[in-house]
Amino acid sequence: xxxxxxxxxxxxxxxxxxxxxxxxxxxxxxxxxxxxxxxxxxxxxxxxxxxxxxxxxxxxxxxxxxxxxxxxxxxxxxxxxxxxxxxxxxxxxxxxxxxxxxxxxxxxxxxxxxxx
Amino acid sequence: xxxxxxxxxxxxxxxxxxxxxxxxxxxxxxxxxxxxxxxxxxxxxxxxxxxxxxxxxxxxxxxxxxxxxxxxxxxxxxxxxxxxxxxxxxxxxxxxxxxxxxxxxxxxxxxxxxx
Numbered sequence: 001x002x003x004x005x006x007x008x009x010x011x012x013x014x015x016x017x018x019x020x021x022x023x024x025x026x027x028x029x030x031x032x033x034x035x036x037x038x039x040x041x042x043x044x045x046x047x048x049x050x051x052x053x054x055x056x057x058x059x060x061x062x063x064x065x066x067x068x069x070x071x072x073x074x075x076x077x078x079x080x081x082x083x084x085x086x087x088x089x090x091x092x093x094x095x096x097x098x099x100x101x102x103x104x105x106x107x108x109x110x111x112x113x114x115x116x
Numbered sequence: 117x118x119x120x121x122x123x124x125x126x127x128x129x130x131x132x133x134x135x136x137x138x139x140x141x142x143x144x145x146x147x148x149x150x151x152x153x154x155x156x157x158x159x160x161x162x163x164x165x166x167x168x169x170x171x172x173x174x175x176x177x178x179x180x181x182x183x184x185x186x187x188x189x190x191x192x193x194x195x196x197x198x199x200x201x202x203x204x205x206x207x208x209x210x211x212x213x214x215x216x217x218x219x220x221x222x223x224x225x226x227x228x229x230x231x
Contacts, residue, residue, distance in 0.1 A: 050217055109158045
C-alpha cells in the first residue's frame with residue numbers, strides 16, 4: 001500500500017526566510033503533484049512533476065522530484081505572508097490494470113504559517 | 117473553461133439520515149474521483165471512475181456509501197445512513213488520461229456536517 005509522508009506537518013516561519021517541505025513515498029512512482037489549499041477552499045494545483053530529476057519553479061516556490069529516493073521537495077524562497085496555506089503532495093500510483101488510469105494518493109499536508 | 121462543479125456546497129443532516137452529493141466534471145475528463153477530507157487531514161480517495169466504470173473503490177465504506185457515474189459524465193455519491201464520523205468535506209476531481217500528463221482538477225467540495 002502506498003504511503004505518502006510529508007514533513008513537517010506544521011511550519012511557522014518569518015517573512016523573508018527560506019524553507020523546504022519534504023514529501024516521501026513508499027512505492028515506485030514517476031509522477032507527483034503539489035497542491036495548495038487555503039482555509040475553507042478547494043485544492044489548487046501548483047506543480048506536476050513527471051520524471052526523475054524534474055524541477056519546476058513558479059515565483060517563490062520550487063518543486064523537485066527524485067524518484068530513486070522517492071522524495072519530492074517544495075522549496076520556499078524569501079517567504080511572504082500570501083504563501084500561508086496548507087501544501088499537499090500527491091503521488092500517482094500506477095494501477096496494475098491495463099488501460100486504466102492511476103490513482104492519486106495524498107499526504108497529510110503541511111500547514112504553513114508565515115509571520116509578517 | 118468551466119471547472120468541476122459540485123452541489124450542494126453545504127449540508128447538515130442528523131445521524132442515520134441519508135444524503136447525496138452531485139459532481140459534474142470538466143468536459144472531456146474521463147477520470148473522476150471522490151475524496152473525503154476530514155478537517156486537518158489530507159484528502160482520502162473513496163472511489164475512482166474511468167468513464168462509467170469503477171477503477172478503485174477499496175477505501176469506500178460500502179455498507180453505507182455508494183457512488184455511480186451514469187453515462188460516464190456526472191456522478192453522485194450517497195451516504196445511507198450517515199454517522200457522526202462522516203462529517204467532512206467531500207471533494208470531486210476530474211482529470212484527462214494519464215498519457216496527457218496533467219493533474220486532477222478539484223471542485224469546491226461539499227461540506228457535510230452530521231449532528
